[in-house]
Amino acid sequence: MSNNIIILGAGYGGVAAGQTLHKKLKKYPDSTITLIDKNPYHTLLTELHELAGNRIEEDAIKVNLERIFSSTRVNLVQDEINDIDFEKQVLSSSNHQYNYDYLIMGTGSKASDCGVKGVDEHAFTLWSIADSLNIKNHVKKCMQEARITDEPDQRKELLSFAVAGGGFTGVEMVGELIEWLTEYSKKYNIPWNEIEIYNFEGLDRILPSLNEKLVKKAMNYMKKKGVNVKTGEFVNKIEADKLILNNGEEIKAKTIIWTCGVEAADFAANSGLETDKANRIKVNKYLQTENYSNVYAIGDNAAAPWKKDKILPALVESAQQTGQCAAKNIVAEIKGADKEELDPNLHGVMVSVGSSYAVAEVMGLSLTGIPAMFMKHSVNMFYRFELGGIKETYSLISEYLEEQASQKGLLAQLFGFVSQKSRSLWLVLLRVFVGIMWLYEGYSKVRDGWLFSGDYLVSGASASPIGDYAVGWYVWLNEAIIFKFPLFFQIVVTLSMIGIGLSLISGLFASLGALGSAAFSVNFLLAGQYAHWSSEYPGHFSPLFWFFFASIALIGSGRSFGLDYYVLPWLKKIIWRRPKNKDQDLKQVVNKK
Numbered sequence: 001m002s003n004n005i006i007i008l009g010a011g012y013g014g015v016a017a018g019q020t021l022h023k024k025l026k027k028y029p030d031s032t033i034t035l036i037d038k039n040p041y042h043t044l045l046t047e048l049h050e051l052a053g054n055r056i057e058e059d060a061i062k063v064n065l066e067r068i069f070s071s072t073r074v075n076l077v078q079d080e081i082n083d084i085d086f087e088k089q090v091l092s093s094s095n096h097q098y099n100y101d102y103l104i105m106g107t108g109s110k111a112s113d114c115g116v117k118g119v120d121e122h123a124f125t126l127w128s129i130a131d132s133l134n135i136k137n138h139v140k141k142c143m144q145e146a147r148i149t150d151e152p153d154q155r156k157e158l159l160s161f162a163v164a165g166g167g168f169t170g171v172e173m174v175g176e177l178i179e180w181l182t183e184y185s186k187k188y189n190i191p192w193n194e195i196e197i198y199n200f201e202g203l204d205r206i207l208p209s210l211n212e213k214l215v216k217k218a219m220n221y222m223k224k225k226g227v228n229v230k231t232g233e234f235v236n237k238i239e240a241d242k243l244i245l246n247n248g249e250e251i252k253a254k255t256i257i258w259t260c261g262v263e264a265a266d267f268a269a270n271s272g273l274e275t276d277k278a279n280r281i282k283v284n285k286y287l288q289t290e291n292y293s294n295v296y297a298i299g300d301n302a303a304a305p306w307k308k309d310k311i312l313p314a315l316v317e318s319a320q321q322t323g324q325c326a327a328k329n330i331v332a333e334i335k336g337a338d339k340e341e342l343d344p345n346l347h348g349v350m351v352s353v354g355s356s357y358a359v360a361e362v363m364g365l366s367l368t369g370i371p372a373m374f375m376k377h378s379v380n381m382f383y384r385f386e387l388g389g390i391k392e393t394y395s396l397i398s399e400y401l402e403e404q405a406s407q408k409g410l411l412a413q414l415f416g417f418v419s420q421k422s423r424s425l426w427l428v429l430l431r432v433f434v435g436i437m438w439l440y441e442g443y444s445k446v447r448d449g450w451l452f453s454g455d456y457l458v459s460g461a462s463a464s465p466i467g468d469y470a471v472g473w474y475v476w477l478n479e480a481i482i483f484k485f486p487l488f489f490q491i492v493v494t495l496s497m498i499g500i501g502l503s504l505i506s507g508l509f510a511s512l513g514a515l516g517s518a519a520f521s522v523n524f525l526l527a528g529q530y531a532h533w534s535s536e537y538p539g540h541f542s543p544l545f546w547f548f549f550a551s552i553a554l555i556g557s558g559r560s561f562g563l564d565y566y567v568l569p570w571l572k573k574i575i576w577r578r579p580k581n582k583d584q585d586l587k588q589v590v591n592k593k
Contacts, residue, residue: 002588003028003032006035006102008106009106009299012299013322013326014037015068015323015387016321017104017326018035018068018069019068020331025334029581031334032073032075032585033585034589034590035069036081037065041065044060045127046316046380047061049169049172049175052136053136057403058133068388071579072579073581073582080094081093084272086291089294097591099590101294102330102333104323104330105301107265109263109264110127110265111127111258112260112261112262116235116236116238119258121238122241122256124258135255143190146190156252157253159190160253161177161253164200164238164258165261166205170199171218178226192226195226197225198227198253199222199227199229200235201231201232202260203231205219207359214366215359217368230245233245233246233247233249241253262278262300263279264301272291280300281302283296285341285342286340296329298319299318300319313346317345318346322342328340348361348363350362350379384397391572427553427554428561430553431558435501438517439501439502440501442494443498451491454486455486466527467527467528470528474527478527497520507559508558508567509558510555510562514557517550522548525548
């Protein structure tokens with residue numbers, strides 16, 4: 001019996017659901033997995049403020065879905081669904097229909113105007129790539145116009161930037177404006193004291209979900225940078241170039257950015273499924289919708305039950321964990337097993353205020369400044385590891401480091417050091433030299449008879465691995481295992497040395513050769529063939545230390561004048577090739593209208 005599973009939306013939850021389904025349905029060829037999204041990429045929504053603040057380019061927050069799913073059973077369809085017939089279990093777009101047995105709704109969310117008049121007409125929102133680019137282009141235009149106008153009121157409006165909302169998105173947007181406008185003030189010779197940045201929050205403090213100590217530090221940082229933070233007064237109305245607060249105060253600004261809340265996307269709200277006041281679809285503890293047990297809602301689409309009577313907050317972790325939970329429960333239905341309840345484990349939140357300052361509350365720890373920034377970057381890199389798996393992790397993380405190193409700020413500078421392209425061409429000479437040394441060592445052992453007589457590694461032999469400076473447990477290991485099978489280990493050592501030498505000289509699997517070289521260096525240090533350092537000559541270390549670190553430096557060097565340049569991409573295509581039945585799976589799901 002065929003089970004067609006469709007995931008609607010390639011957000012954080014949709015991607016997590018697709019990856020989970022692929023892993024758990026490998027042995028169920030009758031089940032098809034289809035991910036439909038109007039874009040061919042996954043958007044990193046948590047970095048939209050960096051794009052809006054001119055810190056990174058547009059491509060930096062797009063991850064091509066083919067990179068994630070090309071070697072999985074997940075079929076990707078770029079299409080925009082405009083209707084769902086839940087009774088017939090059919091999704092419809094302008095040109096196609098898609099049949100499903102199970103549906104996961106993950107169409108995301110949109111900015112909410114919270115009932116405030118004028119938001120749609122006069123304010124920028126920050127919830128999509130298009131939003132970020134609109135803000136970016138508008139701010140550039142304002143600064144360029146400000147430098148050429150002499151009319152005081154017009155200049156003041158152009159240099160006034162108001163961010164409504166003191167939550168995560170609002171504070172992060174303020175942080176980007178601080179750095180970007182500081183740069184522009186120098187570039188265009190505009191005095192910094194003429195630039196006004198406002199942050200409005202209706203509650204009595206910004207970042208209400210963080211503890212008071214962290215909030216105070218974030219507030220102090222923003223105020224030191226000249227931000228006018230106003231709390232305790234909600235925005236009542238927005239007009240052209242003007243905010244009006246509940247107390248009647250009016251703030252004029254050419255740039256008004258609205259970050260006060262989100263609600264489920266229109267598609268989910270208009271689907272006909274039961275929703276809450278934020279248009280999120282009502283689901284049970286298994287994430288099944290109230291109307292149809294074979295339809296699941298995840299991420300910002302779902303009013304997922306949480307602690308007591310609360311709803312799970314709209315966070316990246318929430319989206320991922322709901323996506324995984326819905327996928328597992330569909331698999332459980334297919335396999336006839338018990339479904340599992342949603343049991344979210346949220347580790348904390350991190351908020352950056354520009355590129356060099358942040359506050360974070362993670363697993364009970366409160367972090368600020370550089371430690372918080374490192375935590376935020378570490379989490380971002382870990383997410384790329386989850387996205388790319390073994391196949392794409394290195395590329396995704398390398399790209400991220402380069403993006404983050406593109407601007408000023410202490411953290412960016414630190415990441416800049418590790419993101420620079422290595423001058424691997426000059427490592428070719430070192431790689432070949434180290435390879436020749438290992439090849440000669442292997443040749444010497446063949447010449448001396450290591451492949452034929454087991455008299456070299458035994459205790460007391462002239463070639464015994466145990467030297468005068470050996471580590472105690474290493475001696476025990478040799479006596480307990482290696483000395484009992486000397487000829488076998490002699491053959492392994494000899495062939496390994498030859499293999500490492502050939503690997504490094506030819507540049508074929510050079511990373512493995514370099515790791516082998518490093519491992520042998522550590523082995524010889526433990527064996528005590530040389531003193532680790534000299535007490536008679538302070539500062540004189542064993543030459544094996546040099547050999548060890550040289551080997552580490554050679555990891556990844558095979559792509560320059562080496563066979564790895566040709567072999568590794570070919571192997572990647574072979575190992576992570578497209579599954580054979582994906583096209584046949586898709587034909588079961590899609591019909592031409």
